[in-house]
Amino acid sequence: MDLSPVAEDYLKAIYYLETENGRPVRTSDISEALDVTSPTVTSMLDTLDERELANYTPYQGVELTDRGREVVLQLVRNHRLLETFLMEYLDYSWSAVHDEADRLEHHVSDEFTRRLAAFLGEPATDPHGDPIPDADLRMPDESPYTPLTEFEPDDRVTVEQVPHRDPDVREYLSRHRIGPGTRLVVEEVSPIDLVTVVPSSTGASVALPTHVARRIGARAVTK
Amino acid sequence: MDLSPVAEDYLKAIYYLETENGRPVRTSDISEALDVTSPTVTSMLDTLDERELANYTPYQGVELTDRGREVVLQLVRNHRLLETFLMEYLDYSWSAVHDEADRLEHHVSDEFTRRLAAFLGEPATDPHGDPIPDADLRMPDESPYTPLTEFEPDDRVTVEQVPHRDPDVREYLSRHRIGPGTRLVVEEVSPIDLVTVVPSSTGASVALPTHVARRIGARAVTK
């Protein structure tokens, strides 16, 4: 194996694009996600295909092989355990952990991750509410949280899961005091791609585009 | 700044060679320490000189600038705090921490290190007994331990500081159960570059070449 952090980032990008977009991953998707030009992507896809980490058909798209998916799941495990440690023991804020974990995930050994998991008590989810793959890289069952888009006006909920990989989304939510544990009331779920909510801590109405609200997981407060 | 891990490793090597060998650091010293060929060293020395991290005079040798030394002290701080964390919280053995810390030291942010130091209680030394530079990169006073070579036969001592950067030395000491906290009796300090000691845990005599014994720091047990 012995993969460069750069190659690992391409595999991660393919992994997330596969699940998020639901369609074959195209060169331009990756080039946009990683902010590199498309010829650069093409040449890396050749490499990943050769190493049997991805199946790449020129002009047609790319998908991960089982081996490629394994590499990504180990990275996801590293990342989410690191985030848990950073928040619980080093007092990082939920919006600050991502960048640190994104760098370190490539450099910790499997041994480190095993020991860190034991130290943290083998957690099944990270502080953003995302599931942590176990030592055999099995992803726990889908999170039991409900997307914010599924609630009705006046529902009172607790936020359990927040999207945080996009720095702009992260900054916006953080600025409006929406994070794991936030209590809020759903104000409106509009068909024009907008959800408005009122965090109880601020009382100020916050507008969320549907693509963001859909990725906020919450639990109804049975008041 | 924004230095590659590779460039950082060259700076570290120069730092240690400066203090250990006491003479101007030569190309071949570095090439041996890092296991690269000498032309490779020459070209990196050009780069470091250009970046004002080292003063390099062709054919004459190289020494760190203040900026170069600062970079190294930050790495040393990262390294020793990481080792402390790995041993105290993740149950790594003293002989196993080095490699993990050596990789991670290049990738943790200053913010991470600040927070880790706070979490660990701002320790002044690491578990090998080596001093940890403070947040302003000042190295604490020299360690108060006495080199094993300064003791006399029959002296009873506790080991406080062990050399651990060389894997062979590390393996040897570890195999003979000599580590931080080990109690032992000095058997002989021979003029032919040999010190023999008897750890009380095993009772078996262990021979140490002077260059190793000189770097083992110990404290007399006032029995």
Added chain:
DNA sequence: TGAAATAATTAGCCTAGTCTAACTCTTCGG
């Protein structure tokens, strides 16, 4: 002190990962 031995540098090549410019598929609209 001068030649041999040793150390260091220069020259030139390689790979990974990046870019721009130019060319070639695919796809979609008329």
Added chain:
DNA sequence: CCGAAGAGTTAGACTAGGCTAATTATTTCA
């Protein structure tokens, strides 16, 4: 169903960090 438009690939160049082979400094010692 064919020709732009747009997406993707190929060609060729660049940088960092390696290497080997050849050349040049320095040092040592007879």
